[in-house]
Amino acid sequence: TLAGLFSSPGAAKCLPCPAGTARDLGTDSDDCLPCERGTFRLEGTAEGCVACSVAEHKTTLEQGSRSPESCVCDSGFYRREDLTSADGFVCVRCPTGSVCEVPALEVPGQAAGFYLQQDAQEHWTVF
Numbered sequence: 001t002l003a004g005l006f007s008s009p010g011a012a013k014c015l016p017c018p019a020g021t022a023r024d025l026g027t028d029s030d031d032c033l034p035c036e037r038g039t040f041r042l043e044g045t046a047e048g049c050v051a052c053s054v055a056e057h058k059t060t061l062e063q064g065s066r067s068p069e070s071c072v073c074d075s076g077f078y079r080r081e082d083l084t085s086a087d088g089f090v091c092v093r094c095p096t097g098s099v100c101e102v103p104a105l106e107v108p109g110q111a112a113g114f115y116l117q118q119d120a121q122e123h124w125t126v127f
Contacts, residue, residue, distance in 0.1 A: 019043035020064040034064035042067060057091040059103055072104035078124070079106045097126035 017023060017032035022041050024033055025048070035041050035049035038059040042050075043066065052058035052071035059074045073079045073091035078100060082090040094100035098116060099109030108124050110116045115127040 016044055016046065017041070019066040022048040035060075037061075037063055040065035040067055040070050053087070056085075056087075057093075058087070061104060075103050076100050077105070078108045079104075080123075092123070095124055095126045098124065 020041055021032035021034055023030065038054065039049035039051050040060060041048065050068075052060060052068070057074045057077045058071045060070045061072060065071075068087065071087060073089075076094055077091035078094055079089050080092050081088065094105075094108040097111050097114040099111050101109075108116060111126075117125050117127065119125065
């Protein structure tokens, strides 16, 4: 059985797991389990859970994510629109002097004693 499919005992064919779940190929269980944090699975696909781009510092906020739109920037990064990226955004490392301790930020937080300013290219500078 493929990672995105399961079968009930005695069933004649495999059925897709619901979106956000997949079968664990490392066990004999046919149970559909939630995709791990940092992965997602679309409805109706035979593949297992697909990872958000770890190399691009992307993750999900919770287990069981159902679409690539669930992927957000990881802690320490903020989101910047980028139409050349497959996801439509890139994750940019937060500058020194900013606070980015939680995932899914669109604007870095401002640390005490610092001032943040955004330039025309949507980059943040800390003063």
